[in-house]
Amino acid sequence: MQKHLLKTIEEVKGGNKAAFSSLIEAFQHKAFGLAYKILGDEEEAKDVVQDSFIRMWEKIYTYNPNEKFTNWMYKIVSNRAIDRFRAVKRRPSVAFSDQVMARLQKETALNDTLLENKELGEMIILLTGELPVKQKLVFTLRDLQGLSAGEVKAVTGLSETHIKSNLHHARKSIRQKLITILGYENILR
Amino acid sequence: MKCETIKQIIDHYFDSGEEQLPAGVRKHIDACVECHQYYKAGKKLGDVSKQIRRSTPGLNDPQEMMINIMEALDDRSSGPENPSKGKLILLIQHKFFRQIVSVAAIALFAIFTCEHFIVLNRINRLENQYVGSAGSPNQEIKAMKNYRLLKILNSERFINVSIDADKNDFAKESLYQFLGENNKTNLLIREYQHYVKSIPAQAFRPDAGI
Numbered sequence: 001m002q003k004h005l006l007k008t009i010e011e012v013k014g015g016n017k018a019a020f021s022s023l024i025e026a027f028q029h030k031a032f033g034l035a036y037k038i039l040g041d042e043e044e045a046k047d048v049v050q051d052s053f054i055r056m057w058e059k060i061y062t063y064n065p066n067e068k069f070t071n072w073m074y075k076i077v078s079n080r081a082i083d084r085f086r087a088v089k090r091r092p093s094v095a096f097s098d099q100v101m102a103r104l105q106k107e108t109a110l111n112d113t114l115l116e117n118k119e120l121g122e123m124i125i126l127l128t129g130e131l132p133v134k135q136k137l138v139f140t141l142r143d144l145q146g147l148s149a150g151e152v153k154a155v156t157g158l159s160e161t162h163i164k165s166n167l168h169h170a171r172k173s174i175r176q177k178l179i180t181i182l183g184y185e186n187i188l189r
Numbered sequence: 190m191k192c193e194t195i196k197q198i199i200d201h202y203f204d205s206g207e208e209q210l211p212a213g214v215r216k217h218i219d220a221c222v223e224c225h226q227y228y229k230a231g232k233k234l235g236d237v238s239k240q241i242r243r244s245t246p247g248l249n250d251p252q253e254m255m256i257n258i259m260e261a262l263d264d265r266s267s268g269p270e271n272p273s274k275g276k277l278i279l280l281i282q283h284k285f286f287r288q289i290v291s292v293a294a295i296a297l298f299a300i301f302t303c304e305h306f307i308v309l310n311r312i313n314r315l316e317n318q319y320v321g322s323a324g325s326p327n328q329e330i331k332a333m334k335n336y337r338l339l340k341i342l343n344s345e346r347f348i349n350v351s352i353d354a355d356k357n358d359f360a361k362e363s364l365y366q367f368l369g370e371n372n373k374t375n376l377l378i379r380e381y382q383h384y385v386k387s388i389p390a391q392a393f394r395p396d397a398g399i
Contacts, residue, residue: 024255
C-alpha cells in the first residue's frame with residue numbers, strides 16, 4: 001500500500017493528473033471528515049477539502065516520503081479549516097455562541113425526549129467552536145478524528161505537553177458545557 | 190476525599206485512559222450523587238466521541254468533488270511547483286539541518302556577546318586610564334594607541350559600544366575629552382565621525398577644531 005502510494009506521489013510530482021485523481025479518490029473522505037469536524041458545516045467543509053487538494057497539488061514536493069501521507073494531508077486540511085473557521089466566526093451576522101445556543105435549543109425542543117448519541121455528537125462538534133483554536137484542533141484530531149498522540153504531534157507541531165494540556169482543558173470545557181446546557185438528566189440515560 | 194479532588198482524579202482517569210479508577214474513588218462515586226454524575230458525564234462524552242469517529246457524515250457526491258478539483262487544476266494549467274525548490278525545502282525541514290542551525294545560532298550569539306563584553310571592558314579601562322592620567326602625554330599616547338588598535342580590530346562593534354556610551358554622561362565626557370582636546374587625534378576623529386553618525390553633533394565641543 002505504502003509503496004503504491006509513494007509511486008503515485010512520484011507520478012503526481014511529475015505533473016500526472018490521473019495519478020492525482022487517484023489520490024483524491026483515496027483520501028477525500030478522510031479529508032472531508034476532518035474538515036467537517038472542525039467546521040460543523042458540510043458546505044464549508046467541501047470548500048475546504050477542494051482548496052486543500054489544490055494546495056496539495058501545488059505543494060506535493062514538500063511532502064516528505066518518511067512522513068505518513070495522511071499526517072501531511074491533515075496538516076493542510078486542518079490549517080485551511082481553521083482559517084475558514086476563523087473567517088466564519090468573524091462574520092458579523094449572528095454571534096457564534098448564539099448560533100450554538102439556537103441549534104441546541106432546536107435539538108432539545110423535544111422536551112422530555114432523551115437525546116440520541118448522534119444529536120449529542122453534533123452538539124459536541126458545535127461546542128468545539130467555543131474553544132480556543134489550539135484546544136479545538138487537538139480535541140478534534142485526537143478525540144473526534146481518532147489520531148494517536150504522535151500523529152496529533154506531527155499534524156499540529158505542538159509538543160506532547162501542550163497536546164496533553166490542551167486536550168485536558170478541551171475535554172473539561174466541553175463536559176462542563178454539556179452538563180450545563182442539557183442538564184444531567186439528558187446526558188445520563 | 191473532597192469532591193473537587195475526586196473530580197480531578199476523574200479528569201485524569203479520562204485523560205490518561207487508565208483501565209480502572211482507584212477503589213477509594215469508586216467508593217466515593219457510588220456514594221456521592223454529584224461525583225457520580227460528573228463521572229457519568231465524562232464517560233458519555235468519551236462514548237459519543239468514539240461514535241463520532243465511527244460515523245462521520247461522508248461526502249454525498251464524491252464524484253462532484255473530484256470534478257471540481259480537476260477543473261480547478263485545469264484552469265491553473267501549471268504542474269506542481271519547482272522540484273529543485275522542493276529539495277531545498279526538504280533539506281530545511283530536515284531535523285538534523287534544523288539542529289545544526291540552532292547550535293550555530295547559539296554559538297554565534299555566545300561569541301558576539303563575549304566579544305562585546307571584552308570590547309566594553311577594554312573601553313572602560315581605556316577611559317579610566319585617560320581620566321586618571323589627564324595631562325600625562327605618555328599615558329595619553331598609550332591610550333590613543335589602545336584606541337586605534339581597538340578601532341582597527343573592532344571598528345563597527347566599537348562604534349556600537351561608543352553609541353551606548355553616549356547615553357552615559359561620564360562615558361560621553363571621557364570620549365569627548367579623548368577625541369576633542371587632543372590635536373594628535375584629528376585624523377582619528379574624522380574616521381570616528383564617519384562611523385558615529387548617530388551621536389548628536391553637540392556631543393562634540395564646537396571649538397574642537399574638527
